[in-house]
Amino acid sequence: MKFGIIGVFVEWKWTPYKKVVKEVPMKAAVCYEFGKPLTIEELELDPPKKGEVKVRLAATAICHSDIHALNGEGSAHVPLVAGHEAAGVVEEIGESVSLTKPGDRVVVCLLRSCGRCFYCTLGLPHLCEGDFALNRESRLRNRRGEVVHHGLRTAAFAEYCIVDQSQVVRVPESLPLDRAALLACGVITGLGAVVNTARVEPGSSVVVIGTGGVGLNAVQGAVLAGAHPIIAIDLLDNKLKAARGFGATHLINAAEQKNAEQAVKGLTSGRGADYVFVTVGSAAAVGQALSLTRKRGSVIIVGMPAPGATASFPVNPFVRGEQRIMSSFMGSTRLSLSVPRLIDLYQHGRLKLDELITGRYPLERINEALEAVEKGQALRNVILFDSAKENANG
Ligand SMILES: [Zn+2]
Numbered sequence: 001m002k003f004g005i006i007g008v009f010v011e012w013k014w015t016p017y018k019k020v021v022k023e024v025p026m027k028a029a030v031c032y033e034f035g036k037p038l039t040i041e042e043l044e045l046d047p048p049k050k051g052e053v054k055v056r057l058a059a060t061a062i063c064h065s066d067i068h069a070l071n072g073e074g075s076a077h078v079p080l081v082a083g084h085e086a087a088g089v090v091e092e093i094g095e096s097v098s099l100t101k102p103g104d105r106v107v108v109c110l111l112r113s114c115g116r117c118f119y120c121t122l123g124l125p126h127l128c129e130g131d132f133a134l135n136r137e138s139r140l141r142n143r144r145g146e147v148v149h150h151g152l153r154t155a156a157f158a159e160y161c162i163v164d165q166s167q168v169v170r171v172p173e174s175l176p177l178d179r180a181a182l183l184a185c186g187v188i189t190g191l192g193a194v195v196n197t198a199r200v201e202p203g204s205s206v207v208v209i210g211t212g213g214v215g216l217n218a219v220q221g222a223v224l225a226g227a228h229p230i231i232a233i234d235l236l237d238n239k240l241k242a243a244r245g246f247g248a249t250h251l252i253n254a255a256e257q258k259n260a261e262q263a264v265k266g267l268t269s270g271r272g273a274d275y276v277f278v279t280v281g282s283a284a285a286v287g288q289a290l291s292l293t294r295k296r297g298s299v300i301i302v303g304m305p306a307p308g309a310t311a312s313f314p315v316n317p318f319v320r321g322e323q324r325i326m327s328s329f330m331g332s333t334r335l336s337l338s339v340p341r342l343i344d345l346y347q348h349g350r351l352k353l354d355e356l357i358t359g360r361y362p363l364e365r366i367n368e369a370l371e372a373v374e375k376g377q378a379l380r381n382v383i384l385f386d387s388a389k390e391n392a393n394g
C-alpha cells in the first residue's frame with residue numbers, strides 16, 4: 001500500500017516531463033506562397049523546450065499584421081503559420097517554467113520578454129532584447145519533414161502553439177476565450193497607445209485615423225482617458241459607425257469630406273487636436289496627421305507600415321509649432337499588468353470586446369475569414385478551434 005502511494009506520487013510528479021518526448025500531429029493553416037490561400041494540413045509539433053509552453057488554442061483572431069505577413073510584406077519566410085491574437089489552455093510546460101502551469105486558461109501574445117535585459121529592467125518589456133531559442137528555431141514541421149516557421153512569434157492559426165512562458169497571461173474562468181484572444185493584440189495596441197504611450201489627459205482632444213480593430217480600441221482608450229472631442233476618421237462608413245459605438249463623438253469620412261484639416265480645426269477651436277493617432281499602417285498618413293495636430297500637439301504612429309516605408313512632411317511648420325511625433329509598439333504594453341486590468345474593465349462593462357467580433361469561423365474556412373478582413377468587411381474575425389467548444393463559455 002505504502003509503495004503503491006509512493007508509486008502513484010512519483011508517477012504523477014514526473015508525468016509532465018515524461019510526456020515531452022513525443023511529437024504530436026495537429027491541424028494548421030500553412031502559407032506556402034505569399035498572397036495565396038492557406039493550406040490546411042497536419043503538422044508535427046515538437047514538445048516545449050526550456051522556458052516554453054504548449055497551448056491548446058481555443059480561438060485566434062485575425063489581425064492586419066497577419067495579412068501583411070501572409071502577403072510577404074514582412075521579413076518572414078515560407079512555409080509559415082501566421083496568427084498571433086490567441087487564447088487557449090496550457091497543455092504542457094517545458095523545463096524551468098514558473099509563470100504558468102498546465103490547465104491555465106491564457107491569452108497568448110507575440111510579446112516575449114526575458115525580465116533581465118536593459119529594456120525589461122526599465123519596465124519596458126515590450127522592447128525586450130533578450131535572446132530566445134524561439135527567435136531562431138521552429139518547433140513545427142510538415143509531413144515531408146520541412147521546417148515550418150512560426151509567424152509573428154506565435155503561429156496561432158493552428159490547434160496548438162509553442163511560445164515562451166512570458167507570452168501567456170492567465171485569464172479567469174469567467175472570461176470566454178474568444179473574447180480573451182482580442183486582448184493579445186488589437187485591444188492592447190490601440191488602447192495602450194492612448195493610455196500608456198501618449199498618456200492622454202482628461203479633456204484632451206483626440207483624433208483617431210483609421211477605425212479598424214486597432215483604431216476602435218484607440219477610440220475606447222480615449223473614452224477611458226476622459227478625452228473630448230474624440231474624432232474618428234476613416235474611408236468606410238461601416239467602420240465609422242462602429243467608432244460611434246465605441247465612443248467617438250465626431251466622425252469624418254475622408255472619402256467624402258476632402259478637407260479633414262478644416263473639419264478637425266472646426267472642432268478644436270481652430271487649433272488642431274492635442275493628440276492624433278495614426279492606426280493605419282500608412283507612412284503617408286503621418287504628414288496628414290501633422291496637419292490635424294495643434295502646436296505642441298502629438299502625432300502617435302500606431303499602425304505598422306511596411307518595412308522600408310518612409311514618411312515625408314513639411315518640416316518648417318513642424319519646428320515652428322514644436323509638434324511631436326512618437327510611436328507606440330503594441331501599446332507599450334506590460335502584459336502581466338495590462339491584461340488583468342483590461343479583463344476587470346470588461347467584466348464591469350467599461351471595455352467593449354463583444355462588439356469587436358464580426359464573425360466566427362472554423363479553421364477550415366480561414367481563407368474566407370482572411371479575405372473579409374482584407375476587404376475591410378470585418379473588425380475582427382475569429383477562428384474557433386474544436387477545444388473552444390469546451391472552453392469558450394459561450
Ligand atoms: Zn528583456
Ligand SMILES: [Zn+2]
Pocket residue numbers: 063064065066084085185186
Ligand atoms: Zn496584431
